[in-house]
Amino acid sequence: MDYVLLWGWGVMNSTALKEAARAGYPRDKMIGIWWSGSEADVRAAGDNAIGFKAVALQYGSGKFQVHRDIERYVYAKGKGSGKPEEIGQALYNIGLIGAALGVEGIRNAQHKFGKKPLTGEQVQWGLEHLHLDDARLKELGFEGMMLPVLITCADHEGARTTRIQQWDGNVWKVISNWYTADETVTEPIVKEVSAKYAAERKITPRECSKESQ
Numbered sequence: 001m002d003y004v005l006l007w008g009w010g011v012m013n014s015t016a017l018k019e020a021a022r023a024g025y026p027r028d029k030m031i032g033i034w035w036s037g038s039e040a041d042v043r044a045a046g047d048n049a050i051g052f053k054a055v056a057l058q059y060g061s062g063k064f065q066v067h068r069d070i071e072r073y074v075y076a077k078g079k080g081s082g083k084p085e086e087i088g089q090a091l092y093n094i095g096l097i098g099a100a101l102g103v104e105g106i107r108n109a110q111h112k113f114g115k116k117p118l119t120g121e122q123v124q125w126g127l128e129h130l131h132l133d134d135a136r137l138k139e140l141g142f143e144g145m146m147l148p149v150l151i152t153c154a155d156h157e158g159a160r161t162t163r164i165q166q167w168d169g170n171v172w173k174v175i176s177n178w179y180t181a182d183e184t185v186t187e188p189i190v191k192e193v194s195a196k197y198a199a200e201r202k203i204t205p206r207e208c209s210k211e212s213q
Contacts, residue, residue, distance in 0.1 A: 014044035066141030153208035
């Protein structure tokens with residue numbers, strides 16, 4: 001076996017790494033999904049986790065301009081609610097990106113519907129018309145941390161890119177360029193399963209081309 005894909009969650013990740021070390025299986029031949037790629041997943045395994053790799057979707061560990069802004073404008077003023085040492089860790093960055101997408105979606109909706117409390121449908125519109133290009137990412141402080149995102153009615157993913165990170169015993173380090181999913185393999189499967197699901201449950205699929213832009 002050339003590699004092992006660790007489809008893990010929680011304590012099973014550190015346990016798997018410890019057992020791999022006990023069996024003599026090289027951890028640099030183990031690649032975890034993004035659920036298996038946080039500091040919490042490896043630190044509990046100690047040195048047994050060194051060399052372990054994991055998928056990092058849009059995020060990566062480390063600090064960027066947005067983190068420096070948070071430290072300056074939030075933590076330096078005593079308003080930080082989390083542990084300062086966790087700023088820039090994998091889970092922190094996942095949450096930070098998620099928050100940014102949500103806020104930008106709401107901001108987008110308010111540009112169209114006005115700066116007022118929004119309905120769920122209006123926020124949905126804002127998210128389905130969200131385009132974070134290079135210029136906007138730089139403005140937000142996310143330059144170098146993630147790639148542009150374009151979300152539409154027909155595409156709720158917005159991005160299909162990932163990198164591989166590796167644990168060196170202290171921090172995660174990105175060791176690859178960006179990879180993009182091969183949709184010629186995945187998309188036909190998604191469409192087939194989705195169509196079957198909709199037919200079984202009598203769901204009428206949306207026609208995005210006919211919806212308001």
